[in-house]
Amino acid sequence: MRRTKEEAEQTKESIFQAGIDLLAKKGIHETSMSDIARAAGVSRGAIYWHFENKEALLREIRGRLQSFYQDLVDAVRNDSASLAESISKAVRRLFEKYRNDPAFRRLQDLNIKISVLYAGNDSMADDIIKTEEQDIRIFCEAVDGSPITDSCSPLQLFMIMESLVGGLLIRQYVRQETLSNEDIDAAVAFMVRGFSGIGEISEN
Structure with missing residues:
Protein backbone atom coordinates (compact mmCIF):
# COMPACT_ATOMS: atom_id res chain seq x y z
CA MET A 1 0.00 0.00 0.00
CA ARG A 2 2.83 2.34 0.91
CA ARG A 3 4.59 1.59 -2.36
CA THR A 4 1.38 2.37 -4.26
CA LYS A 5 1.07 5.74 -2.52
CA GLU A 6 4.68 6.60 -3.31
CA GLU A 7 4.17 5.64 -6.94
CA ALA A 8 1.05 7.80 -7.10
CA GLU A 9 3.01 10.76 -5.75
CA GLN A 10 5.75 10.14 -8.31
CA THR A 11 3.15 10.02 -11.09
CA LYS A 12 1.59 13.26 -9.87
CA GLU A 13 5.01 14.92 -9.79
CA SER A 14 5.81 13.68 -13.31
CA ILE A 15 2.52 15.12 -14.55
CA PHE A 16 3.17 18.41 -12.75
CA GLN A 17 6.68 18.78 -14.16
CA ALA A 18 5.53 17.90 -17.69
CA GLY A 19 2.68 20.34 -17.27
CA ILE A 20 4.73 23.34 -16.21
CA ASP A 21 7.25 22.59 -18.95
CA LEU A 22 4.53 22.69 -21.62
CA LEU A 23 2.75 25.66 -20.05
CA ALA A 24 6.02 27.60 -20.11
CA LYS A 25 6.85 26.64 -23.71
CA LYS A 26 3.45 26.59 -25.44
CA GLY A 27 1.43 28.93 -23.27
CA ILE A 28 -1.35 28.37 -20.77
CA HIS A 29 -4.32 28.58 -23.15
CA GLU A 30 -2.49 26.65 -25.88
CA THR A 31 -1.68 23.65 -23.66
CA SER A 32 -4.35 20.97 -23.22
CA MET A 33 -4.60 18.25 -20.60
CA SER A 34 -4.12 15.72 -23.41
CA ASP A 35 -0.84 17.44 -24.32
CA ILE A 36 0.32 17.14 -20.73
CA ALA A 37 -0.74 13.49 -20.49
CA ARG A 38 1.27 12.63 -23.62
CA ALA A 39 4.32 14.53 -22.38
CA ALA A 40 4.14 12.80 -19.00
CA GLY A 41 3.58 9.38 -20.58
CA VAL A 42 0.34 8.72 -18.72
CA SER A 43 -3.25 8.01 -19.73
CA ARG A 44 -6.01 10.63 -19.71
CA GLY A 45 -7.54 8.77 -16.79
CA ALA A 46 -4.33 9.06 -14.80
CA ILE A 47 -3.93 12.77 -15.35
CA TYR A 48 -7.55 13.52 -14.38
CA TRP A 49 -7.12 11.39 -11.27
CA HIS A 50 -4.44 13.78 -10.02
CA PHE A 51 -5.66 17.03 -11.58
CA GLU A 52 -9.36 17.30 -12.40
CA ASN A 53 -8.69 20.06 -14.93
CA LYS A 54 -6.07 22.57 -16.00
CA GLU A 55 -7.14 25.03 -13.35
CA ALA A 56 -6.27 22.44 -10.69
CA LEU A 57 -2.75 22.29 -12.12
CA LEU A 58 -2.52 26.08 -12.08
CA ARG A 59 -3.65 26.11 -8.46
CA GLU A 60 -0.89 23.63 -7.66
CA ILE A 61 1.63 26.07 -9.12
CA ARG A 62 0.30 28.87 -6.94
CA GLY A 63 0.19 26.57 -3.92
CA ARG A 64 3.85 25.66 -4.22
CA LEU A 65 4.82 29.30 -4.51
CA GLN A 66 2.60 30.09 -1.54
CA SER A 67 4.62 27.67 0.60
CA PHE A 68 7.83 29.52 -0.24
CA TYR A 69 6.34 32.92 0.53
CA GLN A 70 4.91 31.56 3.77
CA ASP A 71 8.45 30.55 4.76
CA LEU A 72 9.64 34.09 4.00
CA VAL A 73 6.96 35.63 6.21
CA ASP A 74 7.74 33.15 8.99
CA ALA A 75 11.40 34.15 8.75
CA VAL A 76 10.44 37.81 9.14
CA ARG A 77 8.17 37.01 12.06
CA ASN A 78 10.83 34.98 13.90
CA ASP A 79 13.80 37.25 13.18
CA SER A 80 15.12 39.19 16.18
CA ALA A 81 16.43 41.97 13.93
CA SER A 82 14.46 45.12 13.13
CA LEU A 83 11.49 44.82 10.78
CA ALA A 84 13.37 46.71 8.06
CA GLU A 85 16.35 44.37 8.31
CA SER A 86 14.16 41.26 8.45
CA ILE A 87 12.15 42.24 5.38
CA SER A 88 15.31 43.20 3.53
CA LYS A 89 16.81 39.76 4.18
CA ALA A 90 13.60 38.12 2.96
CA VAL A 91 13.57 40.23 -0.21
CA ARG A 92 17.21 39.39 -0.90
CA ARG A 93 16.48 35.69 -0.43
CA LEU A 94 13.57 35.94 -2.90
CA PHE A 95 15.52 37.66 -5.67
CA GLU A 96 18.53 35.40 -5.25
CA LYS A 97 16.31 32.33 -5.47
CA TYR A 118 -7.30 34.58 -15.41
CA ALA A 119 -8.12 38.02 -14.05
CA GLY A 120 -11.57 37.80 -15.64
CA ASN A 121 -12.22 34.16 -14.81
CA ASP A 122 -14.56 34.01 -11.82
CA SER A 123 -13.21 30.74 -10.44
CA MET A 124 -9.51 31.52 -10.76
CA ALA A 125 -9.98 35.19 -9.89
CA ASP A 126 -11.73 34.21 -6.65
CA ASP A 127 -8.88 31.82 -5.89
CA ILE A 128 -6.29 34.52 -6.56
CA ILE A 129 -8.16 36.97 -4.31
CA LYS A 130 -8.47 34.40 -1.51
CA SER A 151 2.43 55.77 10.70
CA LEU A 157 2.99 48.26 4.18
CA PHE A 158 1.87 45.09 2.40
CA MET A 159 0.70 47.07 -0.63
CA ILE A 160 4.01 48.94 -0.79
CA MET A 161 5.99 45.73 -0.52
CA GLU A 162 3.79 43.96 -3.07
CA SER A 163 4.21 46.83 -5.55
CA LEU A 164 7.98 47.05 -5.17
CA VAL A 165 8.74 43.34 -5.16
CA GLY A 166 6.03 42.41 -7.66
CA GLY A 167 7.16 45.13 -10.04
CA LEU A 168 10.74 43.87 -10.01
CA LEU A 169 9.61 40.28 -10.57
CA ILE A 170 7.43 41.34 -13.51
CA ARG A 171 10.30 43.38 -14.96
CA GLN A 172 12.59 40.37 -14.84
CA TYR A 173 9.94 38.17 -16.46
CA VAL A 174 9.21 40.64 -19.27
CA ARG A 175 12.87 41.32 -20.00
CA GLN A 176 13.88 37.68 -19.49
CA GLU A 177 16.80 38.67 -17.30
CA THR A 178 17.57 38.46 -13.61
CA LEU A 179 18.86 41.04 -11.18
CA SER A 180 22.60 41.22 -10.64
CA ASN A 181 24.13 41.34 -7.17
CA GLU A 182 24.41 45.10 -7.57
CA ASP A 183 20.75 45.38 -8.57
CA ILE A 184 19.67 43.32 -5.55
CA ASP A 185 21.88 45.40 -3.25
CA ALA A 186 20.34 48.60 -4.61
CA ALA A 187 16.76 47.29 -4.21
CA VAL A 188 17.41 46.14 -0.64
CA ALA A 189 19.17 49.39 0.28
CA PHE A 190 16.24 51.38 -1.10
CA MET A 191 13.80 49.39 1.03
CA VAL A 192 15.92 49.77 4.15
CA ARG A 193 16.05 53.54 3.67
CA GLY A 194 12.33 53.63 3.02
CA PHE A 195 11.44 51.65 6.10
CA SER A 196 13.90 53.60 8.21
CA GLY A 197 12.29 56.82 7.02
CA ILE A 198 8.84 55.57 7.96
CA GLY A 199 10.18 54.52 11.34
CA GLU A 200 11.67 57.98 11.93
CA ILE A 201 8.34 59.60 11.04
CA SER A 202 6.48 57.37 13.49
CA GLU A 203 8.89 58.30 16.31
CA ASN A 204 8.41 62.06 15.79
Whole structure:
Protein backbone atom coordinates (compact mmCIF):
# COMPACT_ATOMS: atom_id res chain seq x y z
CA MET A 1 0.00 0.00 0.00
CA ARG A 2 2.83 2.34 0.91
CA ARG A 3 4.59 1.59 -2.36
CA THR A 4 1.38 2.37 -4.26
CA LYS A 5 1.07 5.74 -2.52
CA GLU A 6 4.68 6.60 -3.31
CA GLU A 7 4.17 5.64 -6.94
CA ALA A 8 1.05 7.80 -7.10
CA GLU A 9 3.01 10.76 -5.75
CA GLN A 10 5.75 10.14 -8.31
CA THR A 11 3.15 10.02 -11.09
CA LYS A 12 1.59 13.26 -9.87
CA GLU A 13 5.01 14.92 -9.79
CA SER A 14 5.81 13.68 -13.31
CA ILE A 15 2.52 15.12 -14.55
CA PHE A 16 3.17 18.41 -12.75
CA GLN A 17 6.68 18.78 -14.16
CA ALA A 18 5.53 17.90 -17.69
CA GLY A 19 2.68 20.34 -17.27
CA ILE A 20 4.73 23.34 -16.21
CA ASP A 21 7.25 22.59 -18.95
CA LEU A 22 4.53 22.69 -21.62
CA LEU A 23 2.75 25.66 -20.05
CA ALA A 24 6.02 27.60 -20.11
CA LYS A 25 6.85 26.64 -23.71
CA LYS A 26 3.45 26.59 -25.44
CA GLY A 27 1.43 28.93 -23.27
CA ILE A 28 -1.35 28.37 -20.77
CA HIS A 29 -4.32 28.58 -23.15
CA GLU A 30 -2.49 26.65 -25.88
CA THR A 31 -1.68 23.65 -23.66
CA SER A 32 -4.35 20.97 -23.22
CA MET A 33 -4.60 18.25 -20.60
CA SER A 34 -4.12 15.72 -23.41
CA ASP A 35 -0.84 17.44 -24.32
CA ILE A 36 0.32 17.14 -20.73
CA ALA A 37 -0.74 13.49 -20.49
CA ARG A 38 1.27 12.63 -23.62
CA ALA A 39 4.32 14.53 -22.38
CA ALA A 40 4.14 12.80 -19.00
CA GLY A 41 3.58 9.38 -20.58
CA VAL A 42 0.34 8.72 -18.72
CA SER A 43 -3.25 8.01 -19.73
CA ARG A 44 -6.01 10.63 -19.71
CA GLY A 45 -7.54 8.77 -16.79
CA ALA A 46 -4.33 9.06 -14.80
CA ILE A 47 -3.93 12.77 -15.35
CA TYR A 48 -7.55 13.52 -14.38
CA TRP A 49 -7.12 11.39 -11.27
CA HIS A 50 -4.44 13.78 -10.02
CA PHE A 51 -5.66 17.03 -11.58
CA GLU A 52 -9.36 17.30 -12.40
CA ASN A 53 -8.69 20.06 -14.93
CA LYS A 54 -6.07 22.57 -16.00
CA GLU A 55 -7.14 25.03 -13.35
CA ALA A 56 -6.27 22.44 -10.69
CA LEU A 57 -2.75 22.29 -12.12
CA LEU A 58 -2.52 26.08 -12.08
CA ARG A 59 -3.65 26.11 -8.46
CA GLU A 60 -0.89 23.63 -7.66
CA ILE A 61 1.63 26.07 -9.12
CA ARG A 62 0.30 28.87 -6.94
CA GLY A 63 0.19 26.57 -3.92
CA ARG A 64 3.85 25.66 -4.22
CA LEU A 65 4.82 29.30 -4.51
CA GLN A 66 2.60 30.09 -1.54
CA SER A 67 4.62 27.67 0.60
CA PHE A 68 7.83 29.52 -0.24
CA TYR A 69 6.34 32.92 0.53
CA GLN A 70 4.91 31.56 3.77
CA ASP A 71 8.45 30.55 4.76
CA LEU A 72 9.64 34.09 4.00
CA VAL A 73 6.96 35.63 6.21
CA ASP A 74 7.74 33.15 8.99
CA ALA A 75 11.40 34.15 8.75
CA VAL A 76 10.44 37.81 9.14
CA ARG A 77 8.17 37.01 12.06
CA ASN A 78 10.83 34.98 13.90
CA ASP A 79 13.80 37.25 13.18
CA SER A 80 15.12 39.19 16.18
CA ALA A 81 16.43 41.97 13.93
CA SER A 82 14.46 45.12 13.13
CA LEU A 83 11.49 44.82 10.78
CA ALA A 84 13.37 46.71 8.06
CA GLU A 85 16.35 44.37 8.31
CA SER A 86 14.16 41.26 8.45
CA ILE A 87 12.15 42.24 5.38
CA SER A 88 15.31 43.20 3.53
CA LYS A 89 16.81 39.76 4.18
CA ALA A 90 13.60 38.12 2.96
CA VAL A 91 13.57 40.23 -0.21
CA ARG A 92 17.21 39.39 -0.90
CA ARG A 93 16.48 35.69 -0.43
CA LEU A 94 13.57 35.94 -2.90
CA PHE A 95 15.52 37.66 -5.67
CA GLU A 96 18.53 35.40 -5.25
CA LYS A 97 16.31 32.33 -5.47
CA TYR A 98 14.63 33.73 -8.58
CA ARG A 99 18.04 34.23 -10.16
CA ASN A 100 19.70 30.98 -9.07
CA ASP A 101 16.83 28.47 -9.10
CA PRO A 102 15.47 27.90 -12.64
CA ALA A 103 12.60 25.70 -11.37
CA PHE A 104 11.43 28.41 -8.97
CA ARG A 105 11.83 31.09 -11.66
CA ARG A 106 9.63 29.10 -14.03
CA LEU A 107 6.92 28.74 -11.38
CA GLN A 108 7.09 32.46 -10.59
CA ASP A 109 6.89 33.43 -14.26
CA LEU A 110 3.93 31.11 -14.79
CA ASN A 111 2.23 32.63 -11.76
CA ILE A 112 2.50 36.07 -13.37
CA LYS A 113 0.85 34.70 -16.51
CA ILE A 114 -1.89 33.05 -14.45
CA SER A 115 -2.66 36.29 -12.62
CA VAL A 116 -2.97 38.18 -15.92
CA LEU A 117 -4.76 35.59 -18.05
CA TYR A 118 -7.30 34.58 -15.41
CA ALA A 119 -8.12 38.02 -14.05
CA GLY A 120 -11.57 37.80 -15.64
CA ASN A 121 -12.22 34.16 -14.81
CA ASP A 122 -14.56 34.01 -11.82
CA SER A 123 -13.21 30.74 -10.44
CA MET A 124 -9.51 31.52 -10.76
CA ALA A 125 -9.98 35.19 -9.89
CA ASP A 126 -11.73 34.21 -6.65
CA ASP A 127 -8.88 31.82 -5.89
CA ILE A 128 -6.29 34.52 -6.56
CA ILE A 129 -8.16 36.97 -4.31
CA LYS A 130 -8.47 34.40 -1.51
CA THR A 131 -4.75 33.65 -1.72
CA GLU A 132 -3.92 37.36 -1.56
CA GLU A 133 -6.22 37.83 1.40
CA GLN A 134 -4.43 35.02 3.20
CA ASP A 135 -1.06 36.60 2.32
CA ILE A 136 -2.25 39.95 3.67
CA ARG A 137 -3.50 38.42 6.93
CA ILE A 138 -0.27 36.50 7.55
CA PHE A 139 1.92 39.50 6.67
CA CYS A 140 -0.10 41.90 8.83
CA GLU A 141 0.11 39.55 11.79
CA ALA A 142 3.88 39.36 11.34
CA VAL A 143 4.48 43.14 11.25
CA ASP A 144 1.72 44.34 13.57
CA GLY A 145 3.10 46.20 16.57
CA SER A 146 6.28 47.31 14.83
CA PRO A 147 7.14 51.03 15.22
CA ILE A 148 6.85 51.33 11.45
CA THR A 149 3.13 50.56 11.60
CA ASP A 150 2.51 53.60 13.82
CA SER A 151 2.43 55.77 10.70
CA CYS A 152 1.92 53.11 8.04
CA SER A 153 -0.70 50.43 8.61
CA PRO A 154 0.22 46.77 8.06
CA LEU A 155 -2.07 46.71 5.01
CA GLN A 156 -0.42 49.80 3.53
CA LEU A 157 2.99 48.26 4.18
CA PHE A 158 1.87 45.09 2.40
CA MET A 159 0.70 47.07 -0.63
CA ILE A 160 4.01 48.94 -0.79
CA MET A 161 5.99 45.73 -0.52
CA GLU A 162 3.79 43.96 -3.07
CA SER A 163 4.21 46.83 -5.55
CA LEU A 164 7.98 47.05 -5.17
CA VAL A 165 8.74 43.34 -5.16
CA GLY A 166 6.03 42.41 -7.66
CA GLY A 167 7.16 45.13 -10.04
CA LEU A 168 10.74 43.87 -10.01
CA LEU A 169 9.61 40.28 -10.57
CA ILE A 170 7.43 41.34 -13.51
CA ARG A 171 10.30 43.38 -14.96
CA GLN A 172 12.59 40.37 -14.84
CA TYR A 173 9.94 38.17 -16.46
CA VAL A 174 9.21 40.64 -19.27
CA ARG A 175 12.87 41.32 -20.00
CA GLN A 176 13.88 37.68 -19.49
CA GLU A 177 16.80 38.67 -17.30
CA THR A 178 17.57 38.46 -13.61
CA LEU A 179 18.86 41.04 -11.18
CA SER A 180 22.60 41.22 -10.64
CA ASN A 181 24.13 41.34 -7.17
CA GLU A 182 24.41 45.10 -7.57
CA ASP A 183 20.75 45.38 -8.57
CA ILE A 184 19.67 43.32 -5.55
CA ASP A 185 21.88 45.40 -3.25
CA ALA A 186 20.34 48.60 -4.61
CA ALA A 187 16.76 47.29 -4.21
CA VAL A 188 17.41 46.14 -0.64
CA ALA A 189 19.17 49.39 0.28
CA PHE A 190 16.24 51.38 -1.10
CA MET A 191 13.80 49.39 1.03
CA VAL A 192 15.92 49.77 4.15
CA ARG A 193 16.05 53.54 3.67
CA GLY A 194 12.33 53.63 3.02
CA PHE A 195 11.44 51.65 6.10
CA SER A 196 13.90 53.60 8.21
CA GLY A 197 12.29 56.82 7.02
CA ILE A 198 8.84 55.57 7.96
CA GLY A 199 10.18 54.52 11.34
CA GLU A 200 11.67 57.98 11.93
CA ILE A 201 8.34 59.60 11.04
CA SER A 202 6.48 57.37 13.49
CA GLU A 203 8.89 58.30 16.31
CA ASN A 204 8.41 62.06 15.79
